[in-house]
Amino acid sequence: MAANNTKHKLVILGAGFGGLTAARAVEEASEEDAALLEAVLVSAPGPAVVGAFAPMVLKGKVKAEQVTRTVAPGGLNLSRVALVPDVVQSIDTENKVVRTKAGEISYDDLVVSLGVEYYDAVPGLNDAAFNLCDTADMVALRGALLRAESGTVVVAVGSLPYKCPPLPYEAAFAVDAVLREAGKRDAFRVVVTTPMAQAVPPFAPHVFQDMMAAKGIEFKTKAQPSAVDAVNKTVTFDDGESLEYTLLAATLPQRAPAVVREAMPIDDPRGFVVVDPKSLRTSVPHVYVIGDSATVKVNFAKAGLKVQPKAGKFAMVQAKTAVQAVLADARAAAAGESTSWDAPVVATWLPSTAQG
Template sequence: MPTASIAVVGAGPGGVAAARRLRGHARVVLVEREGEAWYLPGTVPTLLGEAPAERWRARLSPAGVGVVPGEAAEVSGGSVRLGGGAVVRADAVIAAPGLALDAAAVPEAANVFAFWSPSGAARATRAVRSLREGVVAVVVAALPYRCPPAPYGVAMQLAGLYRSLGRGVHAVLTTPEEEPLQALGEEVSRFLRRSCASEGVELVTAFRPELASLASGSLRSRDGASVGFDLALVVPPHRRSPLLAGLPGEGPLVEVSSRFETAEEGLYVVGDAAGTGLPRAADAAAAAGTTAAEDALRRLGLLEEAAAHLPAPECYVGHGGGRYSRISLRYPEGLPPRGGARVAIEGPSASLAAGFEEAFHSWRALREENA
């Protein structure tokens, strides 16, 4: 019977991967609000009215892991304090709370929605389906944000939706980046530019929005440019989770070692909140969770060696009409900054749509596993 105890906060890809690697070696406690998890890529089909938000929710019951429903309020290398005051003691803590959405930064208006989650998307679905003419603007408020390719897929699928319905709606996507996903290189930037153009999406780069101007019906940038709209769908600014407020790091990201340990001994941070050169993607988070779990076990004398696991991220981008492309990254020369990503792009093709569904079913199976 394991004697050491390790707490994991958050049931995203990083947290679940960490919990699965730890079980059998230590007592594992997984803390997640309401004991449930959401499949965040389900945001896009929910927004388009293709599926209800509830489809993307799973009740946590992973084998060999104790699930504690609750809101983590404070973490350290030796404990997790819950919002109600209860404390979960542990010999190490792996925190994967993700980045917090600052929806309050987006003005409230009948035609403006902050939507970067399935529940947020559900609030905008009726407005999306009822728009008959004009301009729909997809607005990336700030960098960084989770799932970087997704806004491009949102804009292209919206353009395809309105085209299929015979409506005169023009789709515009604004991003603060000089080039689309420039961190992944010129090939990805060119691909996304070409894809948006072929689907009829107007792409406005280097656009740093003044979100307060959304209330006026014309979105302004800090350099004076403006974009008019009839419906605005905003990827809100991403902030650091309050759970990690006291840790060093730049902006919303927490400074971590190559094994994802923070400045506080025994406290690891993985996933979107970790300050690394990796993309904010599911497989990158899962690889980080596995790496952190093994390092925690090594520190506790429960594992002889700990490896730095290389991620293999794959992101599906919708192009409308049931077609998807897949952007794949591999790190044969190691992780950044020593090694860079090799990128492969497939599609767009209707045959890749099955990959999106397979990824969702795999996600659910990992969280609802009962044996």
């Protein structure tokens, strides 16, 4: 097969932890590898919030605007990756085209890092609860805590899985800190609920559980919310028990965005795309999904993990692995060689014991 002098086009969708890391991986590639690629990063224009700082916003340690950035050309210090500030409307995997508001962008390989969308899986929850992932909601929750004189604050995991596993516990600690600082902690009951049988991380649940106990935070396990009554301020769980609240904060039910779910098979019935754990490839040729949209199955028995948690740290290492796979394809194409879609790629983010 003759060598191909045409550049291999990589399109990255989303400028969150995963997408930006994929772009940085291209920026940091060798000159030889970078010369093989034409790379494009597509991200919705306007402000973007770093949700990992939500508990800090709740505590009043940082302001929401301090953890908000604008994705704009020149603002990301990219020289090898072209930034397209546009909204993805659809992905045509058959014709290898991404359609945006402004037009169409073709690709040879596609890395999708579009996060999750919230949806109404638990009647009443989304309207009644402060969203733990939203910094504006955390500002509002802080204000409500400071105004309230007494009551019950419930911090609930709305459904599994959810992004940033420690978030509900960090939020509960922030609630505790705000109330203590205001000198009225004794007037409040703080309760954390989760559908899980224990706290995270699974290999050391006692860490958060001991911290909650020390702070007088109640912890209710195996508690999947089934409905929220905003009028009577009650959360009902699937075991029939209910819990009254004064203020309710929660991780809202999450799934891959519609643009992702409409473009490729959703192998995880919870609404996510199952990917190969070693390469992040999907069942659709030349499409990778990383970050919160993906279900990454692992076999890490020592940690009690069967599915990779959804967190920015993991999205970042997944991005580097995906770009390695793309570069392998680009090298093969440049050399006029064919590559097997099932060719193994070293997964730099997985412990060796989890790659079986």
